[in-house]
Amino acid sequence: MQVSSLNEVKIYSLSCGKSLPEWLSDRKKRALQKKDVDVRRRIELIQDFEMPTVCTTIKVSKDGQYILATGTYKPRVRCYDTYQLSLKFERCLDSEVVTFEILSDDYSKYVRFAEKLSGYRKALRSRWSVFILNPSGVCVHGHVCLDTESEREIVFLHNDRYIEFHSQSGFYYKTRIPKFGRDFSYHYPSCDLYFVGASSEVYRLNLEQGRYLNPLQTDAAENNVCDINSVHGLFATGTIEGRVECWDPRTRNRVGLLDCALNSVTADSEINSLPTISALKFNGALTMAVGTTTGQVLLYDLRSDKPLLVKDHQYGLPIKSVHFQDSLDLILSADSRIVKMWNKNSGKIFTSLEPEHDLNDVCLYPNSGMLLTANETPKMGIYYIPVLGPAPRWCSFLDNLTEELEENPESTVYDDYKFVTKKDLENLGLTHLIGSPFLRAYMHGFFMDIRLYHKVKLMVNPFAYEEYRKDKIRQKIEETRAQRVQLKKLPKVNKELALKLIEEEEEKQKSTWKKKVKSLPNILTDDRFKVMFENPDFQVDEESEEFRLLNPLVSKISEKRKKKLRLLEQQELREKEEEEEPEGKPSDAESSESSDDEKAWVEEVRKQRRLLQQEEKVKRQERLKEDQQTVLKPQFYEIKAGEEFRSFKDSATKQKLMNKTLEDRLKIEAKNGTLSVSDTTVGSKQLTFTLKRSEQQKKQQEAEKLHRQERKRLRRSAGHLKSRHKRGRSFH
Numbered sequence: 001m002q003v004s005s006l007n008e009v010k011i012y013s014l015s016c017g018k019s020l021p022e023w024l025s026d027r028k029k030r031a032l033q034k035k036d037v038d039v040r041r042r043i044e045l046i047q048d049f050e051m052p053t054v055c056t057t058i059k060v061s062k063d064g065q066y067i068l069a070t071g072t073y074k075p076r077v078r079c080y081d082t083y084q085l086s087l088k089f090e091r092c093l094d095s096e097v098v099t100f101e102i103l104s105d106d107y108s109k110y111v112r113f114a115e116k117l118s119g120y121r122k123a124l125r126s127r128w129s130v131f132i133l134n135p136s137g138v139c140v141h142g143h144v145c146l147d148t149e150s151e152r153e154i155v156f157l158h159n160d161r162y163i164e165f166h167s168q169s170g171f172y173y174k175t176r177i178p179k180f181g182r183d184f185s186y187h188y189p190s191c192d193l194y195f196v197g198a199s200s201e202v203y204r205l206n207l208e209q210g211r212y213l214n215p216l217q218t219d220a221a222e223n224n225v226c227d228i229n230s231v232h233g234l235f236a237t238g239t240i241e242g243r244v245e246c247w248d249p250r251t252r253n254r255v256g257l258l259d260c261a262l263n264s265v266t267a268d269s270e271i272n273s274l275p276t277i278s279a280l281k282f283n284g285a286l287t288m289a290v291g292t293t294t295g296q297v298l299l300y301d302l303r304s305d306k307p308l309l310v311k312d313h314q315y316g317l318p319i320k321s322v323h324f325q326d327s328l329d330l331i332l333s334a335d336s337r338i339v340k341m342w343n344k345n346s347g348k349i350f351t352s353l354e355p356e357h358d359l360n361d362v363c364l365y366p367n368s369g370m371l372l373t374a375n376e377t378p379k380m381g382i383y384y385i386p387v388l389g390p391a392p393r394w395c396s397f398l399d400n401l402t403e404e405l406e407e408n409p410e411s412t413v414y415d416d417y418k419f420v421t422k423k424d425l426e427n428l429g430l431t432h433l434i435g436s437p438f439l440r441a442y443m444h445g446f447f448m449d450i451r452l453y454h455k456v457k458l459m460v461n462p463f464a465y466e467e468y469r470k471d472k473i474r475q476k477i478e479e480t481r482a483q484r485v486q487l488k489k490l491p492k493v494n495k496e497l498a499l500k501l502i503e504e505e506e507e508k509q510k511s512t513w514k515k516k517v518k519s520l521p522n523i524l525t526d527d528r529f530k531v532m533f534e535n536p537d538f539q540v541d542e543e544s545e546e547f548r549l550l551n552p553l554v555s556k557i558s559e560k561r562k563k564k565l566r567l568l569e570q571q572e573l574r575e576k577e578e579e580e581e582p583e584g585k586p587s588d589a590e591s592s593e594s595s596d597d598e599k600a601w602v603e604e605v606r607k608q609r610r611l612l613q614q615e616e617k618v619k620r621q622e623r624l625k626e627d628q629q630t631v632l633k634p635q636f637y638e639i640k641a642g643e644e645f646r647s648f649k650d651s652a653t654k655q656k657l658m659n660k661t662l663e664d665r666l667k668i669e670a671k672n673g674t675l676s677v678s679d680t681t682v683g684s685k686q687l688t689f690t691l692k693r694s695e696q697q698k699k700q701q702e703a704e705k706l707h708r709q710e711r712k713r714l715r716r717s718a719g720h721l722k723s724r725h726k727r728g729r730s731f732h
Contacts, residue, residue: 009351014043014382045395047086055374057361063105064366070097082394095158101186103153157181177203185228187249196223196237218245224277231285238277263307264296283324291319297333309347323364334362355381368392418453421445428456491533
């Protein structure tokens with residue numbers, strides 16, 4: 001059980017521990033409880049209180065016995081029985097649920113078909129006489145007829161415009177609204193469902209008559225949320241324009257209009273877009289709370305068009321839900337990041353709750369201090385705040401548990417332990433304790449007892465006070481030096497480059513009064529180039545060929561910079577040795593001289609080129625000597641069986657062919673006959689390649705040709721038969 005405290009208000013998280021699977025044996029569960037601290041300390045109030053992926057909405061029945069939650073994926077609804085502390089049932093749905101409402105004290109619905117069927121005989125006495133019902137609860141005319149007397153159903157609004165009615169036996173009716181719905185409310189006196197959504201109309205479905213009534217026409221383009229006052233039945237809807245329209249269901253006329261967008265703007269709030277209404281809740285006959293998409297909560301008295309109080313969440317996120325806590329006069333407003341509890345009279349923060357994952361919905365358990373949350377995670381949140389109220393009847397042991405925890409407060413792990421890294425252990429000489437119970441591995445280091453740490457540190461370093469005294473003296477000296485004219489601090493690596501950049505920056509600042517120069521980011525202060533002045537691997541080698549070719553004009557400017565660097569280094573050494581104020585100042589040699597003429601620059605470039613040419617000649621001579629000293633030896637190559645020896649000439653020609661362009665190779669192949677190019681009627685070209693035959697194929701082809709020639713020689717011609725036939729004819 002995780003405990004957090006803000007403004008001395010303790011919040012107990014009852015869903016932070018690990019959940020154990022059902023198929024684990026009791027023996028394995030006991031073993032896990034001994035080993036794992038999280039499993040041992042966890043409190044599982046309701047078994048399997050989670051969704052496969054994400055929970056979207058959560059509500060409690062009016063009698064407090066059932067908790068219903070919807071989630072994805074797959075779209076489903078789960079009902080938990082608090083008396084049994086387990087899952088009651090689960091139903092999968094066709095599409096995701098936008099919101100739902102429990103119309104009864106519990107989730108069930110008992111349909112008395114016999115009474116309804118006999119009702120049509122008593123037309124004057126019963127309101128069900130107009131319809132003849134079949135056993136499915138649907139009348140002959142095709143309208144849905146719900147049990148308005150018992151009012152025990154669940155209504156689901158789906159994101160594909162469908163409305164589903166469920167009872168204890170399961171799903172029994174589905175209908176559709178003309179536009180996509182976003183919220184709905186149930187008006188008990190008239191038995192009407194009011195649906196708002198992506199339309200200016202508010203659709204009314206009467207559950208007594210089983211048909212749609214004429215919609216309410218609002219002035220808004222779209223409506224986001226709605227609510228009905230349980231005392232006098234006033235219907236209110238929040239629009240995307242930031243207004244709240246109030247309607248009287250008895251006369252179906254608009255009785256009031258509140259401009260919340262204009263009133264939500266205060267001197268402290270920063271608003272970048274037009275606020276729209278995202279949450280709406282009535283409390284009593286005259287109080288109404290309105291939440292906006294920009295993170296403000298406005299508290300209204302229905303007798304006034306100006307808000308009594310405007311509370312800003314300071315996150316700029318849409319308000320998901322608003323709840324009233326009457327015993328302490330608190331308002332619980334929640335966005336996707338935090339749940340804030342504040343006084344509705346003064347607006348002062350009472351406490352706040354910030355879960356690990358984003359929030360989708362918040363539900364306050366009736367007449368208790370328990371808070372249920374639907375999160376962007378499979379596990380649903382259960383929080384107990386004893387200040388808000390007692391624990392529910394089905395988990396009354398929480399009161400005793402929290403009282404014992406407050407009587408015997410446990411110190412946290414971090415109060416009596418010191419975190420040390422492996423390097424710290426090496427300095428203290430305690431590496432041999434790794435793996436022992438004196439050290440507890442955590443992240444990139446270890447936790448050790450703070451008393452042991454202090455003892456070992458005193459033994460290893462008995463002169464700690466002397467070092468502390470020296471550090472204090474050094475700090476005071478540095479503070480006095482800060483008042484003097486300070487020299488430019490240069491990095492350890494690439495000092496000349498840093499000095500050059502500083503000079504360029506000063507020149508830019510001087511030239512700003514002449515013309516406006518674009519202020520580019522300085523490389524010295526930029527974190528991206530910080531390593532270049534810290535890591536010695538990035539040191540510029542001025543004697544390398546690349547540097548000399550890129551910067552051939554190494555002239556008097558570099559010499560001046562070197563003189564500056566020498567002076568700075570000398571001054572730093574004096575300060576370190578003497579720790580006193582330097583008497584001398586940098587000499588006048590630092591003053592900038594006039595630039596040389598063009599001839600001096602040209603001579604410098606030529607000199608650098610000559611030096612590079614001489615170096616290249618020396619390298620060539622060394623290579624020639626090495627080539628002369630090397631003795632060439634014959635190399636032997638293995639020829640596989642069935643392959644012919646290919647001369648170096650063939651390989652050379654092959655290498656030449658590989659170096660040639662595609663056009664040249666195509667021409668050579670066209671000459672050899674392996675490629676034929678022809679134009680088509682459309683205008684494109686057609687290429688035909690003939691694959692080169694292997695040696696075996698060539699041998700086989702030659703053998704077939706020889707065989708054909710031998711057969712021709714052996715075959716006798718049929719000419720003698722013709723001559724014999726002619727002789728026979730002549731004889732006869």
